[in-house]
Amino acid sequence: MRIVDIRERTFPISSPIRNAYIDFSKMTLSLVAVVTDVVRDGRPVVGYGFNSNGRYGQGTMMRERFVPRVLEAEPTSLLDETGDNIDPAAVWAAMMTNEKPGGHGERSVAVGTIDMAVWDAVAKIEGKPLFQLLAERYGDGEPDRRIFVYAAGGYYYPGQDLGALQDEMRSYTDRGYTVVKKKIGGAGLDADRRRIEVVLDVLEPGQRLAVDANGRFDRDTALAYADALAQYDLFWYEEPGDPLDFELQAEVAAAYDKPLATGEDLFSMQDARNLIRYGGLRRDKDWLQFDCALSYGLVEYLRTLDMLREHDWSPRRCIPHGGHQMSLNIAAGLGLGGNESYPDLFQPFGGFPDGVEVAGGYITMPDLPGIGFEGKCDLYRLMADLAG
Known part of the structure; x- marks a missing residue:
């Protein structure tokens, strides 16, 4: 072999x-x-x-x-x-x-x-499906077949008006998502507040909005946004400042009593450990977004999960960035809190196997060997061509 x-x-x-x-x-x-x-x-x-x-x-x-x-x-x-x-x-x-x-x-x-x-x-x-193999090797043998997913979108793009933003977010909830995410930090605080409010206007009871600054803010701007965002019932406020500025992250955590999310741009167990040590995050409310596809893979991600347990963090606080099926399998096999999803963007690499639908904010993992790429026809065509 x-x-x-x-x-x-x-x-x-x-x-x-x-x-x-x-x-x-x-x-x-x-x-x-x-x-x-x-x-x-x-x-x-x-x-x-x-x-x-x-x-x-x-x-x-x-x-x-x-x-x-x-x-x-x-x-x-x-x-x-x-x-x-x-x-x-x-x-x-x-x-x-x-x-x-x-x-x-x-x-x-x-x-x-x-x-x-x-x-x-x-x-x-x-x-075997990868999630089953992971549950057998590193868990109790019983995977979580039902996985929480949220819809990532709300980017800035040419010609977009507030009505188009509402239509986009409504399209996600119509497809079964209960949490949607939009970008902030690219239009100024007043404009971003208006964008948040028009999205909240189209969400129904039980549906939530997360916002993502992609590490854009300096200290004063991050804190100004934290103050403004506190009036909304947001699912989280994501990556306010540079991902390696743990002091800034801790300041925002001290000032913002609601959930924060970060970690997608930390690419090793060591950097993840420094975030846990020095970032001021709260293990009962904040979310960790480490993405194995960007951070040395699952071999390293297993080390990161061990580190989190040593610091009394549950894997359930992890909702990885990236929207790919690898993290879905890790979530199912290792008991994470869910996974990001791109319903419309970055195709054919984003999304789920054909026939998998979102219901009440969750998907159910299908029985497909490996990661399950063969179940997504548009993606597998590219893969099969590469394999020859």
């Missing part, structure tokens, strides 16, 4: 939308196929992965450093103790050979993308 090839292709996911910090007019991502010599149903088992939106494709880094290290490793060194499957931790260690600690930037995206594909292959070799 061995990994015989790792292939990468960069795809555009461009869009005229923008948040408070960046626009997506030239956004890309990397799609990866990990090809094994294991045969199921007459075909080689192939695992797939891709990185989350907001960080660009990492093909050059993969091809120059991480892929060669895996393919040049002794094949048996990448197997688990049974010799019957791949060991994701061993593959991860091979990728990180000769990498200095620290500097958890773009390389964490490259490694996390390949790691996703490895786990997809591992679960397919086992003949």
Whole structure:
């Protein structure tokens, strides 16, 4: 048993939308196929992965450093103790050979993308959904099949008026979502307050709004927004300042009594630990958004979950960024609090397998081998073409 090839292709996911910090007019991502010599149903088992939106494709880094290290490793060194499957931790260690600690930037995206594909292959070799495999290896064997999801949208885009924003948010609740999210920080406080209020006007009882500043604010602006947002019953106020400014995060937490969310731009267990140590977050109300596809993959995410438990944080406080099926499987298998969803954006990489519907803010995980990419036809067409 061995990994015989790792292939990468960069795809555009461009869009005229923008948040408070960046626009997506030239956004890309990397799609990866990990090809094994294991045969199921007459075909080689192939695992797939891709990185989350907001960080660009990492093909050059993969091809120059991480892929060669895996393919040049002794094949048996990448197997688990049974010799019957791949060991994701061993593959991860091979990728990180000769990498200095620290500097958890773009390389964490490259490694996390390949790691996703490895786990997809591992679960397919086992003949199980990834969430079931994770529940058996790291939980009590019983996954949470019913997962909370929220609809992320509300970006700024050319020509959008308040009516169009309302229509967008209404389209999400019409599809079964009970929590929707919109961007702030890209139009000024007065304009953002008006945008919040028109969205709240179309939400019904039991439906909530979250807002996301994408790390845009300095101290004074973050606190001014916190003061203004306190009058609304928001699901959360997300990433007010630079993700590594833990002092600012702690100041906002002290000033804002309602839920905060952050963590999507922290790309290692060490950075996540510093957030928990110094960010002033409240384990009974705040939310953590670490995204395995951007932060060295599930191998590292397992370390992050262990760290959280050491600090008396429940995995239920984790609702990962990214809107991809990998985090859905982690949520189901490891007991997270839910997952982000992009109902309309970044297609075909966002969304759920065909036929999976949102009801009352939740989806039910289907029984598909691996991560379940094969159940999303438009996405799997791209994957199958890459695998050859």
